Amino acid sequence: MKKIKSLLIANRGEIAIRISETAKKMGIKTYGIKTSKEPNAFYLQHIDEIIDFTEVLSDIPEFLDINRIIFSIKEHNIDAVHPGYGYLAENPYFAQKCIENKIIFIGPTPDAIYKLGNKTIAKQLASTHQVPLLQGSNGNIRDSKHAKQIARKIGYPVILKAASGGGGRGMRIVEHEKDIEKMFRMAQNEADKAFSDPSVFMEKYVRNPRHIEFQVLADHHGNIIHLGERECSIQRKHQKLIEESPSVALNNELRSKMSKAAINIAKASKYRNAGTVEFLLDESGNFYFMEMNTRIQVEHPVTEMVTGIDLVEWQIRIAQGEKLTIKQQDVKLNGWAIECRINAEDVQSGFTPYLGTIEKIQFNKSKYCRFDSGITDGSMVTANFDSMLAKLICFGDTREKAIINSLNALNRLQILSIKTTIPFCKAVLNHPKFKKGEISTSFITKDMKQLYHQEPDEELIAAFWAALNHNVQLDIEDKTYVDYEKGKNMTPWLLNKRLKSL
């Protein structure tokens, strides 16, 4: 395998910048894609050569346009492509196309992506390699009658999942038998629309589980290591919002058991490159394999912070055939890291996407913080892209200190003119149960009374600021025209007369 000298980053936002930083460190020339939806995007400033897709007229979104991307890589004679997360990161067809065109795809083989991306196959793989699984349908459900049958067997509540799904999409929890047929049809419909595959399978639904995942690295020479766990239990509708490493729920014994299972899955699929094995951990310490993500994850920085290992660097080094020089016993988890996702979302109205222009953003860095951001002053938040803008990752010697450092950092992060998840993250980090580490994937719905943090008297300050601005506004208007009502004495008699005439 040849050494990578140039790299196309087939992604945008913070991850494109993240990848470019490591590439630069390694002396690799970076290429990026400019789209008409975001021609002035911040990530383009971090890339050596821009490939212009602004004039492409196509219904296929730029970062999913396999033929065009392959063509551009060849046209510019680029050695490798890094897909980031989302888009083509877990598309076996794209990985295959790269091989056919002698392009290094930074990720696993098409076969591993396919097998692990298909949840049904992935589960079969797990069950034959001593990895614990949740009771379920062991395959796709045929029809709504079949769904009812299986649900009866494993007992309610159950969860329906799209076989080709991911990222928390295409899942439905069914509590009662009366809803099963309707929910099954909805899940099928949704799966078909979102993933062009209506296959749905069923599992026992675990109440209040924790989401624990293991980072693994595997090279072409049969070496596999794990880099410890991440806990991503703070989720809303299966979307992760706050992640940390390590997890309070794991002791060394459980960590060793779970990491063995993670490595088993990786071995079984002949995995190479960086990957993440996701588990559910129930209240009694039983864990169940959920899925393996065959890409760099959004939350990878927490692992980097506690291990001191650059995951993107290892992705590239493995892709160019290098041997893993890190031995399992060298991997130590030092201290604690927490990541807060900064999304353009209106937490006060159900986390709906908040669109607009970011007038200004300001963050005062400190040695305990890393700020992976895809935005700058004037960046636009449009419906074309994901709502995640940036990630704030903070370190502490202990979990307690990591929480304090995160809260201080959130207070130093200011974004003007759009609403973000900052007040939400503050509310979680201030929550007594979160501080004690008593969290689960139902934390937001079960334990949080208010989803955003408020300082005392905020409403009063808002009321005052509105009144003052209005006062100033009226003064300006006063100078430009004469309002006959102003300056008149408002008597109760006059007031009542006016109200009657309304």
Add this chain to the structure above:
Amino acid sequence: MMVSRSKSKKQKFISCTEKNKKYEFVNPKELYIKQGKENIPIEIVSDKQGFVYIVWKKRKYLVDIIEKNQNQYEILVNGVSYSISVESPFSYKRRKYLAKNKEASKVEKIQAPMPGKIIEFLVEENQEIKEGEPLLILEAMKMQNEIISNIHGKIKNINFNAEDTVMKDDVLIEVEK
């Protein structure tokens, strides 16, 4: 002179929140907030980058007007939004008067909580519905969301069709209480 007469007077502003809580300020330009009998001074600080902060009772608040329409203000304080309408004593009385009439309205409007595409309606016009019953499925960012009724009532109007694309706050269904 006509103009100076009103200026020398006490100007009162009433800030009303969404939940009709009211805050009164007399001459806000004098930069204090009255608490009990005490006038506690306010300091307005703006930094080089143009961020504006209010300092009050030793606390620092980042303030940002994200929307303004006549006397309606949408204000972010430390990233949390507050809808405030600023009224004069007269307009406040008018507002209360109008609100009274509005309460009598028997129609509840079900609005789109987010922009998206309608997949299907699960109810028909004239159908009786219960609180918590799903009304329609709205797809936003490739997720299908059930829109649930927050009241008991009867479907009066369905304003869209399946496959229609809707904006946030569009009135999808009107329910008679």
